[in-house]
Amino acid sequence: MKKISVVIPSYNHAQYIEACLDSIYFSDYPEIEIIIVDDHSQDDSADVISAWIENLDVEEVSFAARYNSETDEIERTIHKRYNRPGRTIFFEPSDTNLGSTKNYNRGFKMATGDYCTFIASDDIVHPQMFSELAKPLDDDTADFAYCDMFVIDDQQRIMREFKLPDYDFEKSFGDWYLCGVATLYRRSLHLEHGFYDESAMADDHECYLRFAMNNARFVHIPKTMYSIRSHHNRTVGLHSEERFKALLNYSKELTLKARKWLSDQKDS
Known part of the structure; x- marks a missing residue:
């Protein structure tokens, strides 16, 4: 079984990050390396993350398991809340604010998995996403897989469903950037073609276009397996x-670059 490295870049998302971490931890994929990189948050994100990690070995939950007619009691079975095997967790806070791209690049440089991705610390991974996206990578029919998404608000209401096109360079990069944020890809792509460009305003768009222009094989999995938090009412920082x-x-600019590259390929 190939290991997946998941980088979670954290910055001022204290109210969201526990739900994000839970969604990754309880994914059905067997082996996940969780790398949390906090970019010197000004809220209590670092304390929330540290508390979440401490709870992994101690927090217990229970369920009603047996009715004891002799004592007229409903007996409960107690078990650890966090009981998934195959989870390795690293937390690396920063003493200074590095900026979003440099922050998650340091997470990717720590990664040891065969496959990797990053998950925004206010988003939610659906349980089957990693398993489904890993299949074409395991079968060696793709190097990069992506799926569809819900857009949710702070009450977890689904604002819309974002269905992406099946992969085609022209549709996915030449029309506009249409690979989304629900992704999984071979970590070797970074080793061969570099990490995220720390000078790029649209760093994921630039990075994935670079992968595509270097002949990485992309595939769309037409299932909705990720919830991205709506930024509609946010007007600070990145938003x-x-x-x-x-x-x-x-x-x-990247879209025009993709169109030129495609035209050059057709002419060659």
């Missing part, structure tokens, strides 16, 4: 109007 506009402008 500020100015920052988001810069991201879109950078993605426009």
Whole structure:
């Protein structure tokens, strides 16, 4: 069984990160390396993460298991809440704010898994996502797999379902960036083609386009297995109007770059 490394870049998401970590921990994939990199959060994210890790070995839950008619008691079975084998967890806080891309690059440089991805610390992984995305990688029919997503609000309400196109370079990079954030890919892609560009405004778009232009094999799994948190009402940091506009402008440049590359391929 191939190991999956999951990098969780954390910054000021104290209210969300436990749910995110739980969703990864309780995935049905057998072997997951969880790498949490906190970028000097100004809220209590680091304390929340540390408490979550401490609870892994001690927190207990129970369920009603047997009715004892002699004592008229419903007896309960007590067990550890966190009882998944095959989980390795690392927490690396930063003493300074590095910026989002540099922060999760340091997580990827710690990774040892055959496959890898990053999960935003306010998002939710559905239980079967890693297993489903790993199948084409295991079968060696793809190097990079992605799936569909729900967009949710803070009450976990589903605002919409985002269905992505089956992979085609022109549709997925030439029309616009349409590979989403629910991904799993070979870690060797980073070793061969580099990590995320720390100067890129749309770092995942730039990185995955680079993979594609170097002949990585992409596949779309048409199942909705990820919930991405809506940023509709957030106006600070990465979600500020100015920052988001810069991201879109950078993605426009990448889209034109993809179109030129495709045209050059057709002409050659």
